Amino acid sequence: MAVKVAFMQCSDCWGCHQSLLNAHLGLLPILPALDIVYWPAVVDFKYDSLKARPEGDILVGFVEGSLRTNEDVESAKLMRQKCQLIISFGSCSCYGNVHGLANFWDIQEVINRKFKDAESITNKDTAGEPKEHMPGFTSKIVPLDEVIKVDAYIAGCPPKPEAIISAVTFLLGQKPQPKADLAFCNDCVLRESGCLLEKGTLCFGPITSIGCSLKCTNDGKPCVGCLGPSTTVDIRVNKLGEMVKNIDSLSSGDKKNLYEFLALFLNVPLMAGFDLAGDILKQIKHSGTPQTPLADMPSDTINIASSIMTYLRDHREFLEISNVCDTCPRIINSKSQMTRVKRDYEGLPNMDDCFIEQGYLCAGPITKAGCGGLCIRVNSPCSGCFGQTEWNVDQAERFAEIATKGFNVALSKDELLSQIKDKIGFAEKFTLAANKNYR
């Protein structure tokens, strides 16, 4: 049976819809699974029809856009009432996006620039904020999750089409299918001596299907679960179970493997900027959707997956362990060296070396991974649209700190900082509204 979904658009650009539509032919297989009950951008249902629905009638609600008007806030609250799961969809609702830069000024000053002082206005004597049938503006933009409870986030400006599609299929209860009876361990070269789990390294061999052609353990690396679950588990599942009970104490390498496991084994679309906040699995089950992502797996495997998902729900910062540099093909510690901060219009960067080392400001080291480095591919530095890897700090300072430590930079932290004339525009373009330092 098709699942009810709704899309609410607050103040934004339509780009998240365009990105979803950019899946084009990829949309055809999922459309029959969706009963779209509200999506003003594409279908003709009116606001009243949404209001008339019973509470919790809709399974998944996507809320996108910044909360710039009072109407936006009302619409978000209405969606929370009508939907069992709310997804904060796109960097506007996740972080406020560029519109949040307006928080730097008093709202009246902002309003006056557009409605009173613009050079092209001809009725200066009567001009001012329009009021008739108009909703009025919020004094500051805040992220969606400060106004309503949010269950999952899909960041990006815009989110990638494949992220949206995979998030939808995940939420609709797609489950990993067991591929083989036996677990990976049965065929592992380290089985008899040198087992990684025995040595304290996180390895998902005991719950993963046997049969991959390029075994990671041949190179001494742990299994991250590419092939999905096996029908039976290996005895060392106990050791694995112990380790995931205490994720905080894992090494950073183990944590990155855990991250990959979530994406590869459980099909959680994390690498695309998707992240869970609420008790999504429970809610999907509660709603009566027949298949949860964890069905049909051995109970040991379910327990391990559940511990990880629960941890994830309570530790959103876990998802911020990878930054854009981790996925950037450019060379760090290259032959180039930053000796002064260059502006983007100066010269033309080469395609091989790190932008920062070539002197350009690139937000890669402070920005969450998930975009696939699209800007970098066309020779443009990262501007941070997927959000920060650490919150509520001075981001320009954090950038200067990281850049002067880990990159070929001849400037001191203070010298670098002093050469960034527009610190907020560079380091907080998409996230100012979410940074509590500026409240």
Next chain:
Amino acid sequence: MVKEIEVEPVTRLEGHGGLRIVIDDDGKVKDAQFNISSTRFFEKFCEGRYCEHVPRITPRICGICPIPHHLTPTKAVEDAWGIKIPEPAYKLRQLLQNAKQYSSHVLHFYALAAPDFLLGPFADPALRNVVHVITKMPDVGAMALKMMDFGQKLCAEIGGKSVHPISAIVGGMKKPMDEDARDKFLKQVDEQIEFTKKTVEIGLKVVEDYWDVVANVGVVPTYYVGMTKNGVHDIYDGDIRIVTPDGKKIDYDVHDYLDALGEHIPDHSYATHMYYKPAGYPEGIYRANCLAMTNAADKMATPLADEALKAMKAKIGEVSHHTFAYHWARIIETVEAIELIKKYLEDPDIVNPDCKTLDVEPREGVGVGVTEAPRGLLLYNIWSDAEGICKKLNLLVATNHNIAGIEKTLMHVAKQVFEDKALDGLKLPDPWIK
């Protein structure tokens, strides 16, 4: 009794809007409002930014037409700083702008407008959408998706991202097109031209089927604003052209825009009301977008499109006030876009690495950049200080140019519908999708 009709929200629209029509107890339409209830103040928060970063912020004004919102501010900064760009960069930008025009126009025709015509205006609202069109007319649906996909992928190839591109920079483009990618798109372009011809057939059939509507509903004389280069239709480069209701054409250099374009702040819409200044408000209310462009153009830039333009003008006049002819004009522009895409893909300059002026210096100055976005004229007026920081920004954005014109048309149509009962006698075809 006074009756108020509200449509909230207007659907299949980019942005937020509602309609309000007030009918007096004598049955006369008293008021018709188009209420746009959202705005985000880019004019203000771009202040203090690096001028060259403004084009990385402003694409967020519109997710359907982010490319003009990337290129136009770049042009404005280049104007303020006195920067010339190399010929290969100019051609890459033309290609990028036309790739966007192509995908946006196809999206508009098939996803936003076609459901009205293919299902008919009185179809069940639950079904009157592109999803249903795709289900019921899978061949047409798949073709439309392939057309949008081609345009969007080409935008992504040159722009880096199709939604919110990043490849233009003050002084040119960050990178030429890769030869492999160019070859890949060249291989597909002839098929796209065939798809476009098919779309023209569908479009003309719709016009024919709905001729009674096209010729009689919402025919509203207004001024028009568009862009031409020496009188020829151009969406990246040219002067502002005003067309008067009786068809007189007046050109303005973009720097003189304040002589031509006035902005009236209404009390019932965050999108403002634009008008032709010498004619005054509200008399000078104009419309923008594709019909305004075909009204403004002496000719199209490419042969097939020019032929199509001549055919349209022969049928509905040199200057058309037919609101429903917008769909027709949009298809003519789609033809031009795909022809230009082919022309530029075949031009070796687009893979030429000489696509950026290396020596760029900021200076204190005021710049104006204008292009024609898929929804109308797009104008950026930027003030730079000596260090290249944006001190001030004035924006006249595409959809905004149409708001007053839409409201004027709404009033006209409301009178036709509620006072003259004009819908009763209209000849409507059998819907294609029943």
